[in-house]
Amino acid sequence: MTRATQTLLLTVTGAVLVRMAMGDTYLRYVNSWMRWPLLACGALLVLLAVVDMWRDEPKADGQPDHAPDGEPESSHVPRAAWLLFVPSLVFFLIAPPALGAHFAERAQTAVVPAEPSTEVVLPELPTTDPVPLLLEDVIIRAAYDGDTLADRRLEITGFVSRDASGDWFVTQFGMNCCAADATVMKVLATGAEAPADDQWVKVVGRYVADTGVGGGTPPEVTVEDVQLIDAPTNQYR
Incomplete structure (x- = not known):
């Protein structure tokens, strides 16, 4: 050369x-x-x-x-x-493109400790109905203090991914530096037909109590409405 x-x-x-x-x-x-x-x-x-x-x-x-x-x-x-x-x-x-559903099925899922600390105190949610929450907030609240989500209608945003059994999730990646260290944040969506993989959605659903506790499984919402939206400019959290 x-x-x-x-x-x-x-x-x-x-x-x-x-x-x-x-x-x-x-x-x-x-x-x-x-x-x-x-x-x-x-x-x-x-x-x-x-x-x-x-x-x-x-x-x-x-x-x-x-x-x-x-x-x-x-x-x-x-x-x-x-x-x-x-x-x-x-x-x-x-x-x-940015990471999507194909990678989400194989990547490491963000989890919380198996026995969350009882010393964690989370603020009460606003009275808005439905209350808009980031996926990471839903995961943390479900694991540490699910009572703050009890009987609440949540509005969450992400792209559609599935698992091997066909269940679908509202999904987003979180990363500290680059796509190589990305972890998956997802909430199980039930009660509605899944849109296409990688389609970004805004979902309104009611939190299912006692799901996502201890990081073993993702939190779950019973879907009431699914709105198809365009992917945001920054698709990571």
Whole structure:
């Protein structure tokens, strides 16, 4: 691989990072706070490519730079550098979507301790009916203090996933850094026909008491209404 090719790969890789971070595409793969680090890394790669091009210009005598052993420096650029082009090519040709139902069936499910602490005190829910809750809030309340959900109609949002038995869930992924560390948060939906897998929905349902306790099974709601919605820009929590 020549120095010119190495410079091209640096430029392409940097440009891809900048392009991802300038829009919303990066939210499919990493957390929202990583926009500025991605922009900085992309700009740095492009800058390094420009500097490398400047250093690679011929000397005044027209002779190229040489390594200490007398061979051209270009021969010392590892061929493995071609691997840098692979993620850039994948992004431009495929642009993989955010994680969805297929991965949710196989990924680690977010759980709480088998014996939740009795010292956890959760605030009372607002009097709104139905009360809108994040999936993680439903899971925590079901495990630690299901009484706060008793006889309440909940409004929850997520995408549709299923298990091997055909039951369907309102699902969302939570992640700390990137899609590689994502865990599944889901609530079992019963009493209504399931929409298509990966379809985002807003579900109104009544919490089924004593489900999701101890993290062994997900909480359950008896569905009263299912509204099909567009996927949000940021599909992770």
